[in-house]
Amino acid sequence: MRVKKMPALALIVAAAGLSLTACGSGDGSSASANTSASTTASGSSTGGGSSTGGQGSTSGSSSSGSSGPSGSSKGSELSAKTQTSTSSSxxxxxxxxxxxxxxxxxxxxxxxxxxxxxxxxxxxxxxxxxxxxxxxxxxxxxxxxxxxxxxxxxxxxxxxxxxxxxxxxxxxxxxxxxxxxxxxxxxxxxxxxxxxxxxxxxxxxxxxxxxxxxxxxxxxxxxxxxx
Missing domain, CATH: 2.60.40 (Immunoglobulin-like)
Structure with a gap:
């Protein structure tokens, strides 16, 4: 069986094509990775919305917490006054x-x-x-x-x-x-x-x-x- 040899020029062109394909594939992966990273970041940012909600909750909790003890303190004072005024000997x-x-x-x-x-x-x-x-x-x-x-x-x-x-x-x-x-x-x-x-x-x-x-x-x- 005879083996047909490819001219040197054709080999060079084919090699160049393969190199371009490899580069294109690398760019695609990179783009995909970038896109994925971007999407993840975006999702995390949206999660940050939850975090904002969490901050709102924290803020609310903090606000409630700060007013809570104060309110509790006032409540305790009122309770103490009430007990004092209604206590019996x-x-x-x-x-x-x-x-x-x-x-x-x-x-x-x-x-x-x-x-x-x-x-x-x-x-x-x-x-x-x-x-x-x-x-x-x-x-x-x-x-x-x-x-x-x-x-x-x-x-x-x-x-x-x-x-x-x-x-x-x-x-x-x-x-x-x-x-x-x-x-x-x-x-x-x-x-x-x-x-x-x-x-x-x-x-x-x-x-x-x-x-x-x-x-x-x-x-x-x-x-x-x-x-």
Whole structure:
């Protein structure tokens, strides 16, 4: 088989064509790369729009954040002022009026505590209750025992009342002691007040050193509510 030889001139032209093609291909890749880079940059710039939104969010957050603590501070100040203006102190014996009334249940007495002060006051827990006979403070009986009822904090405004229950087991032997008054000490107080029972005086068995036959509930009983 014969091999046909290509003239030297033709070889030179072909080589030149290949070189041009290679250059064109390189330019195309470069252009493509440039275009891609441009597109990426543009996309990133658009993402920068998101970043602007982020800055807006940051700005908003910053603005909100800066006004937030300030607002929070103002809110705290207002809250503190409100708490100060509405806060209540412990009820004092000197600012309470005491009275006794029937509860509507046999062998129970309601002791009412009315706030006679100019501001709110609070009580929590059991009052101290000692029985007093008809002969006055020298004629005292046992202290009332506490029931197992749960205590809650009670707040009363000026002119408002709260109350507690006193329960007793009446004497049936005929040799018991009659008590016509109660010496009442509000929860967390040391000063007591005498409460006249009037027609609610009761007779219980003489104390034998065991638990007395009189029991007291914590402050907070409301007539008609059962608690």
């Amino acid at each position: 412990m009820c004092k014996t000197d600012h309470l009026a005491f009275s006794a009334s029937a509860s509507g249940t046999k062998n129970e007495i309601v002791v009412n505590l009315k706030n006679t002060g100019s501001g709110k006051c609070s009580m929590h827990g059991f009052p101290g209750v000692q029985l007093v006979g008809p002969d006055g403070l020298g004629d005292t009986g046992p202290d009332a025992a506490r029931t197992d009822a749960s205590a809650s904090t009670v707040t009363i405004g000026p002119g408002e009342e709260t109350r507690f229950l006193v329960r007793y087991i009446p004497d049936t032997s005929g040799s018991g002691k009659k008590y016509t008054r109660l010496s009442v000490t509000p929860p967390n107080e040391k000063v007591s007040e005498i409460v006249n029972l009037n027609g609610l005086a009761f007779t219980i068995a003489a104390s034998s050193g065991n638990a007395p036959d009189v029991y007291v509930d914590p402050v907070g009983y409301h007539v008609g509510s059962g608690k």
